[in-house]
Amino acid sequence: MARIVNLDVNDSGAWRRVTSFDLDELVGAELENHSDALLRICSVRRIRARIVPAGATGALMYWTREEGWRVNEVAA
Numbered sequence: 001m002a003r004i005v006n007l008d009v010n011d012s013g014a015w016r017r018v019t020s021f022d023l024d025e026l027v028g029a030e031l032e033n034h035s036d037a038l039l040r041i042c043s044v045r046r047i048r049a050r051i052v053p054a055g056a057t058g059a060l061m062y063w064t065r066e067e068g069w070r071v072n073e074v075a076a
Helices: 030-040
Strands: 004-010 016-022 048-053 061-064 068-071
Touching: 004 030, 030 048, 030 061, 030 068
Parallel strands: none
Antiparallel strands: 004 016, 004 048, 048 061, 061 068
């Protein structure tokens, strides 16, 4: 069974889904590393991101330009 997660971004006050990924098709921290590179070149300085399991409301991880990806301790 696929383990789908969604990549959401917030650059204007509301979370929006960018796309979805199957964790079983990724190697190591591939999703975090590639999305970090993409988010860092964004011209919107206050952009934030999160990785959320499909069908859930709580994020597994959050991203900010200052800290990069960090695990949501509440969800861990």
